[in-house]
Amino acid sequence: MLNLFNKAGAALVFGAAMTALVGKETVSAEEAVAANEELTEAGIKGAQLINEASFNELTEKAGRVDVAEKAAADAAKATTDALAAAGAESIEALVAQRDGYKVKADKFDKQPGAGHTTPVLEAGHSDVEQTEPDAHQQAIDELPHNKAIDGHPMFG
Structure with missing residues (x-):
């Protein structure tokens, strides 16, 4: 005993x-x-x-738990940092922010010019509309100093 x-x-x-x-x-x-x-x-x-085998098993398991807890803490910190960088405090706030931008994008998508169009230009034609100069522009063009440089290569 x-x-x-x-x-x-x-x-x-x-x-x-x-x-x-x-x-x-x-x-x-x-x-x-x-x-x-x-x-x-x-x-x-x-x-x-x-017994020693149970003690060793528990010690190993505790080590794995410590590693898992550290990994979880690191992941949580990375998520928090990423949210802060995006200007949001939570995932829900980030989703709401994204949805707000999507609404704005959809609104602009419906405006003229939102879609790409390919202009059709026939050979030998210009896509610039030719209009007659107005009376003021015609008077400016008739001035002697403007007539002197008319056709000059520098002024095309």
Whole structure:
């Protein structure tokens, strides 16, 4: 029997399952369960024994959880930063902003000139409409200094 003392100083006596663990290098899961039952019967609460394999498994799992939590935190920060760069505080605000721009784009799409058209130009013709100069322009063209440079290559 293994003897321990509780707070009151009374000896706690453990049974065969706890005693069997003394000096063992490897403890099976079944042996740990049996020892934990004896701990509970002895009134020890808030503590349990686990074998080394279970401890190692839990330690590895905790490491994976830490990595996953860091990745999630990094993703959340990246999302928050991207939203801030887009001028939105939430994904819902960003979607609303996008929808507002789509409404504006649809409005401009319906205006003249929104669609591309290919002009048809016949060979030898101009797409510039020729109009008669008005009386004022004709008077300007008749001035002697303008007549002197008329036809000059620099003024085409």
